Amino acid sequence: VLYLVAIFAAFLVAVFAAFYYTANTWVDIGSSYLPSEVIAAFLWAQLEQAEYIMKRRAEIWRQYYELFADLEWEGRVRRPVIPRECSNNAHLFYLLFPDLKRRSLFLQRCKNIGIGAVFHYVPLHSSPAGMRYGRTCGDLAITVDLSNRLVRLPLWVGMEQDVVEWIIDEVIRIVKEL
Numbered sequence: 774v775l776y777l778v779a780i781f782a783a784f785l786v787a788v789f790a791a792f793y794y795t796a797n798t799w800v801d802i803g804s805s806y807l808p809s810e811v812i813a814a815f816l817w818a819q820l821e822q823a824e825y826i827m828k829r830r831a832e833i834w835r836q837y838y839e840l841f842a843d844l845e846w847e848g849r850v851r852r853p854v855i856p857r858e859c860s861n862n863a864h865l866f867y868l869l870f871p872d873l874k875r876r877s878l879f880l881q882r883c884k885n886i887g888i889g890a891v892f893h894y895v896p897l898h899s900s901p902a903g904m905r906y907g908r909t910c911g912d913l914a915i916t917v918d919l920s921n922r923l924v925r926l927p928l929w930v931g932m933e934q935d936v937v938e939w940i941i942d943e944v945i946r947i948v949k950e951l
Contacts, residue, residue: 827862829930833937834863837926840941841868849948866926867893868944873921875951880924882947888940893923 808816819826837852844850851869855861870876876892883890896916897903927940 826930830863830928831861833928833932834861834866836937836941837866837928841944844868844945844948849951863928865893866928868924868926868948869919870922870924876922876924878951879947882950883943886943888943889927890944891925892920893925894920896920 841850841852845852849871853861853867868879870879880890880892896913898907898909898913898916926944932940
């Protein structure tokens with residue numbers, strides 16, 4: 774709920790800013806990040822369905838977490854770690870592979886059968902803008918390593934239960950074959 778309140782608060786700030794700044798005022802490096810009316814309409818529709826959306830995403834996340842436990846126990850992947858004192862908004866589910874080679878093979882095999890698993894991120898310091906504008910202290914080896922090993926699994930509120938179960942079965946099969 775706090776997550777949704779934060780999104781709505783950000784939306785209200787953006788709406789205020791739309792009245793305060795003209796549309797063509799450059800306020801910082803980058804662009805104007807004011808939402809369009811279409812984006813605001815999508816946000817409003819999602820806020821109206823927020824309870825269902827959050828519940829369904831948490832259900833899918835929980836299924837992934839529970840059914841991939843054996844893969845972690847066998848040392849094939851790591852699942853997300855949620856500290857006891859924290860809550861989880863289920864905005865994504867990831868698997869952490871032992872190395873880039875296995876992650877790459879996993880992603881290719883998922884792609885071949887139609888599972889939309891993706892790598893999670895390009896570290897900001899190695900992105901084009903990061904290299905141009907950023908500064909780092911050291912080589913950020915841990916960031917690079919995690920980026921090379923992380924995979925995000927599909928987690929969409931509109932996924933039917935049979936699709937979720939198929940993804941789980943195929944992920945387990947693929948990981949065990951690596």
